[in-house]
Amino acid sequence: MQQRRSDQYRLYAMFSRQMFGVCLRYAASHDEAQDMLQEGFIKVFSKLSSYNGKGAFEGWIRRIFVHVAIEKYRARVYHLPLEDVVDYEAHVHHNHGVDTLHARDILRFVQQLPLQYRMVFNLYALEGYSHKEIARELKISESTSRSNLARARVLLKDKLNQEVKLEVKAI
Amino acid sequence: MDRHYIDKRISEVLEGLEVNPPVEAWLAVSDGLDRRARRRRLPLLMGMAASVAAFIAVALSLWLLQPFAVQPDWMAERQELPQAMESLAAEPLAQTHHQSHPEGRPLNWHASQDAPLAADYVPESSIAPPMTVIGGEAVMPVSRHALAFADDLPPMPVAPASQTPADGMFSSMFASLETTEPGGKFSLGVHIAPRQNQRLLARNSDFNNLGIPFESLEEGLLTYGMGMYLSYELRPGLSVQTGVNYLATGQHVHDIVAYQHPGNLPVFETDSRTGMMTHPQRILTSQGGIRFHDPHHYFADVQSNRVITENQSKTGIEVRSLRKTHEGLTQVFHFLEIPLILRYTLAEGLIGIHLKGGASGNFLLENEVFAGKNLQQPSIGETYGIRHFNVSAIGGLVFDMALTSRLKLHMEPTVQLFLNPIISEGMMIGHAYPYSYSLQTGISYGF
Structure with a gap:
């Protein structure tokens, strides 16, 4: 069993950095991300025998972590007011402020998004889920998913612009 | 469809994001895995509790359903x-x-x-x-x-001469075991028992614990025992029984902290030729000295002075890089027991009450030491100087209930005291006499 635990640690050491990055995107805080990391790896080790070798192992692990994030979301979901799709795109202007910011700042902006916006944005923009899939996983309507994504983009754009302005002022 | 520029930019930055998790994160994962393993073993304790509950439920049901006692x-x-x-x-x-x-x-x-x-x-x-x-x-x-x-008093009702309700209830259940003849002088039984283990210290330790008595450094341990026995009725109301039991005793040892490398790398070197290692640390307890065979742990005492560290043979791992993984140790001693017990009947009826007393020989099968209180982990050491044969006294009560003329349910609150110190004379640190309370629950078949 000690040997087995050593092997588990090797696997953990190999993927913990990447998966902690994933957890930080879905969590609102460092502590919450650590909880997700713990839960995710316990699931990985307990389901390891079910990995059939098809597809990349890293992708398999990543899916488990995304599902842990979704389960945590379901457990503590709060109801945001449902809104019709609003054309937030009209308010979005291209801005290359992202280029000038550090990953740490961008991560902070994502973490500061309201829970449901953060989930939808992560699943859509980073995991490549469709709105139909997001609606099924988060138990919301597709239109709500679209609305949340649009709002998340607006919030992120505002934060990025504010940050860039601050940096320009500082210069 | 082209990706939105915000999505694209943010995913480019965050997609390959790698962040070092804190060192404690692995310990939390490791603890979580241990807890999962523990939960899988809970059914044993649950089964014991269920058997006690079942006994009480059956006894109560029959008591309520049956106006007349089963004739013993x-x-x-x-x-x-x-x-x-x-x-x-x-x-x-x-x-x-x-x-x-x-x-x-x-x-x-x-x-x-x-x-x-x-x-x-x-x-x-x-x-x-x-x-x-x-x-x-x-x-x-x-x-x-x-x-x-x-x-x-009203006129007494005349009971029918047929079977009692208890017989009727269980006769179909145990039809294969039943004959028309009542049970004879012999009976064969099995039992399982949760045990709370303590120990008496007949003499204060001479060992210097910095003035801290062992009583405040150690704590009783909950284990279990099981076995089977053969009983012979010497005369009505008096029987003798013997058998073979497995039982475990032991104790928790406090004021010890165990450290491990976060990656579970060995702290002490193993001989590359023999594959063996000599762990340089010993820990003294009232029930013997502990030595270790697992090279992954490093121990320290907190208030007392019981960890003895000999020549270091550490690997290149810095002590500073070790992380606290467990508080305390658990000593467990496994025995094979051969008891000889007399049983005297105090009262008969639907539930019989008997007094039991006797002695037993206890042969040491194995002794183990675990880090912390989790007995489901692998053992990391052993207690040295434990006697291989011990004698103990047994006393208690027996409550039994006839299911049929041959089958009985038993519940036996039992006290057991070792009559000799568990540690060999040469290794004596204190005179520790283990004792235990247990609740044996089982079933017997008369023939």
Whole structure:
């Protein structure tokens, strides 16, 4: 069993950095991300025998972590007011402020998004889920998913612009 | 469709994001895996609790459903009393009271100044139920004390001579085991028991714990035992039993902290030729000294002075890089027990009550030491200087209930005390005599 635990640690050491990055995107805080990391790896080790070798192992692990994030979301979901799709795109202007910011700042902006916006944005923009899939996983309507994504983009754009302005002022 | 520029930019930055998790994160994962393993083993304790609950539930159900007691075998034998005794019991007694029933029917009560008459010398015909019927009226032997309530008593109902409800309830269940003959003098039983282990310290330790007594550094341990036994009835109400049991004793040892490398790398070197390692640390307890065979742990005491560290043979790992993984240790001693016990019947009925006492020889099978309180992990060491043969005294009560004429359920609150210190004389740190409370629950079959 000690040997087995050593092997588990090797696997953990190999993927913990990447998966902690994933957890930080879905969590609102460092502590919450650590909880997700713990839960995710316990699931990985307990389901390891079910990995059939098809597809990349890293992708398999990543899916488990995304599902842990979704389960945590379901457990503590709060109801945001449902809104019709609003054309937030009209308010979005291209801005290359992202280029000038550090990953740490961008991560902070994502973490500061309201829970449901953060989930939808992560699943859509980073995991490549469709709105139909997001609606099924988060138990919301597709239109709500679209609305949340649009709002998340607006919030992120505002934060990025504010940050860039601050940096320009500082210069 | 082109990706939105915000999505694209943010995903480019965050997609390959790698962040070092804190060191504690792995310990949390490791603990979580241990907890999962523990949960899988909970059914053992749950099963023991369920068996106790089942016994109580069955006993209670039968008590409520059955108006008359199951006739125990030893009482049946008493029906074969010598003729002289039987005639004595059947004769009108020194003081016979004739009272009238409130409705005018005569009720014949027999009483004696010797109060225990009713239980001891009841003639065969009146045992189940304990009365005879004369002219349609119940006549029963009764103590003087009962006379005070005689006026309020209705005529005694006559019990049918058929099976008792308890027999009826279980006869189909145990049909394959049943015969028309009642159980004989032998019975064979099995039992399982949760045990709370403690120890007496007959002499204070000479060892310097910085003035801290062992009592405040150690704590009792909950383990379990199980076994089977053969019982022989020497005479009615007195039987002798022996068998073979497995039991575990031990204790938790506090004031010790175990450290490990976050990656579970060995702290001490292993001989590359033999594959063996000599862990340079020893820990003294009231129940022997502990030595380790696992190279992954490093130990330190907190308040006392019990960790003895000999020459270091550490690997290149810095002590500063180690992380606290467990508080305390657990010593467990596994024994094979051969008991010899006398059992004396105090009361019979639906639930019989017996007194038991005896002695046992306890052969040490194995002794283990675990980090922390989790006994499901691999053992990391052993206690040295433990005697391989010990003698213990056993006492307690036995509650049993007949399911059929052959099968009985048992519940036995038992106390066991080792009569010799568990540690060999040369290794003596303190005179520790383990003792335990246990609740044996099981079933026996008479033949």
